[in-house]
Amino acid sequence: MKVAASGLQAQSTRLRIVSENIANARSTGETAGADPYRRKTVTFENVLDSVADLSMVRVNDINTDQSAFKIEHDPGNPAADANGNVKMPNVEMLVEMADMREANRSYDANLQVVKQARQMINMTIDLLRS
Incomplete structure (x- = not known):
């Protein structure tokens, strides 16, 4: 259950970051030529719990994607430069x-592990009562 709980926490963080990226997919800079929102990424690491002798996962770092910004021509935008071009976030909706979807499936898989473990514990307790 401890391994599944670490997976739940890691995927929850990943889902939060993806949601933040989607919410800011059209967030431009506040002034002309300013950089817009930069996509965030999550990296995980394998952690050994020496007390329980378990290999668990945790969030190692939350970084920013350094890929180039998209440029759109929108002269009416307050963030437009002298040529009417606006730097747009480097967020790709399809990728997000x-x-x-992958994070959600991983979260669900870890949740099923917790549910199955609880069910097995309850069955064991019921057997001991008999």
């Missing part, structure tokens, strides 16, 4: 949706 795929990442969200």
